[in-house]
Amino acid sequence: AILDMYCAHVQLTYGQSLTLLRNTHRDLGEVASWSLAELELGKPTIYLTTATSPNSNARALRPQYFRRHGKAIQSWISQRNTGWQVVWVVAEDEEVIDPRISRMLRKYEVPYIYFAYGLTRAWGNAQKNAVLQMTYALSNANSGLLGHGPVYGLDDDNKMLPELLNILTKVTRVGAFPVGNLGYEGWEGPIVDEEGVMIDTESGWKRKFSLDYGAYTFNSSLLGTLITAPALWKHTSYAGESEFLEQIAGNIRHVEPLCRKCRVVWHNEGL
Numbered sequence: 001a002i003l004d005m006y007c008a009h010v011q012l013t014y015g016q017s018l019t020l021l022r023n024t025h026r027d028l029g030e031v032a033s034w035s036l037a038e039l040e041l042g043k044p045t046i047y048l049t050t051a052t053s054p055n056s057n058a059r060a061l062r063p064q065y066f067r068r069h070g071k072a073i074q075s076w077i078s079q080r081n082t083g084w085q086v087v088w089v090v091a092e093d094e095e096v097i098d099p100r101i102s103r104m105l106r107k108y109e110v111p112y113i114y115f116a117y118g119l120t121r122a123w124g125n126a127q128k129n130a131v132l133q134m135t136y137a138l139s140n141a142n143s144g145l146l147g148h149g150p151v152y153g154l155d156d157d158n159k160m161l162p163e164l165l166n167i168l169t170k171v172t173r174v175g176a177f178p179v180g181n182l183g184y185e186g187w188e189g190p191i192v193d194e195e196g197v198m199i200d201t202e203s204g205w206k207r208k209f210s211l212d213y214g215a216y217t218f219n220s221s222l223l224g225t226l227i228t229a230p231a232l233w234k235h236t237s238y239a240g241e242s243e244f245l246e247q248i249a250g251n252i253r254h255v256e257p258l259c260r261k262c263r264v265v266w267h268n269e270g271l
Contacts, residue, residue, distance in 0.1 A: 001137035002032055002115050008230040010133070011126035012117070019095050020116060031095075032115040033102040039085055039111050044147040046086040046165055047135045047220055048073070048154045051127030052101070053093035053118075057268055058157040063100045064271055065156050070108030076162035077110070084149065084169055087111045089134045091127035093118035125240060128153070129233035136229050139220040148221045150175075153213040159269035167258050168217045174249040175256040176201070179215040180266035188212055188267075190257035198257045209245035209252060214265055216241070216255070222248050 003024065009017035023031045039045070050069075052058075058065040073086060088110055092098060097116050105112045117130040138146045150168040154160065158179075167177055176198065178189025183202045188211070191200040203210035223232060227247050235243045249255050 001134060004137070005117065005130055005133050005230070008133075010129050010230045011120065011122070011236065016119065023095060023116070030116075031097060032113070033097060033105065034113045035106060035109070036087070036111050036113070038109075039087060039146060041145055042147050043085050044083060044169075045139065045149045045220075046084055046168055047139070047149060047151045048086060048088045049128075049131035049135060049151060050088065050090045050154050050156055051093070051124040051131060052090060052156045053121070053124065053127070054098070055093075055121065056156055061271060062098070062156060063104050066101055066104045067108070068159060068271065069154065069156075070104060070110055072160050072162050073110045073165075074108045076165045079162070081166070084165075085111070085146075086165060087113065087138065087146065088154075089131045089138075090114040091117045091130040091134075093120055093124065093127050095119055122236065123238050123240075125233060125236050128240070129231065132223060132232040133230055135220055136223040136232065140224050148219060150217045151220050151223070152217045155214055155267070157268050158214050159266045161264045163262070164264040167262060167264060170258050171217050171219055171256060173222065173256070174216065174218045174245065174254065175258040176211055176216045177258045177262060177264075178260070179212050180263065181269060182212055182215075182267050187263075188215055190255070190260060192257050192260065196257065197253050198255045199253060201252075207242035209242040209249065209255070211241055211245065212267055213241050214267055216245065217258075218248055
């Protein structure tokens with residue numbers, strides 16, 4: 001799947017993809033690391049996806065931020081949620097992966113795939129597409145190994161509680177929930193009408209879908225159906241959430257409010 005992505009080179013130049021292929025030929029361990037032995041074939045799966053870069057907001061503290069996520073995911077796994085499993089898909093905006101991140105991922109025994117997909121320095125768009133390509137490869141009905149389930153964009157410098165994963169599993173197609181450190185009163189989340197239908201969001205930045213990358217989730221079955229691979233995240237400039245949600249939801253009223261008052265994830269939350 002990783003080689004297929006490099007050959008398709010979505011949002012990469014031919015030269016960038018050739019460098020990644022050469023690095024793979026020289027030493028696969030330079031460009032990818034994974035641990036999937038604990039996953040069950042065909043079982044419903046939560047897909048946590050992270051587009052990361054040495055130049056992200058986390059910067060030199062990235063291993064510590066990944067450790068925080070790893071602890072939260074491992075805590076959820078330890079609760080033995082028998083109907084679900086989780087995999088963490090991480091794309092690095094570099095020509096090689098960071099050994100510090102690999103060590104941190106292995107330490108917490110979280111099922112993961114971590115691979116290089118760069119160097120682009122373009123708001124993480126290429127990496128956001130890459131993690132969706134990998135999710136599609138893992139979950140599609142023709143050749144995937146794992147069951148369908150929620151796909152969630154977990155920024156490296158966000159903070160989440162284990163309870164977030166339980167909320168993600170409620171989604172049918174596309175869902176939303178509050179995220180902290182955003183909005184007029186510190187929380188950006190769904191506004192619903194008297195019938196419980198989502199009609200707007202509590203956001204200071206008004207777009208057609210005014211939702212942060214960490215404020216929504218969607219079912220993996222939409223990949224390859226409503227939007228076709230390999231160009232799943234088509235946006236090439238800043239942000240892109242509204243444009244992506246327009247592809248899979250069409251209208252804000254089609255977004256499921258998974259919770260209104262839950263406090264389980266925070267945007268750009270310091271250590």
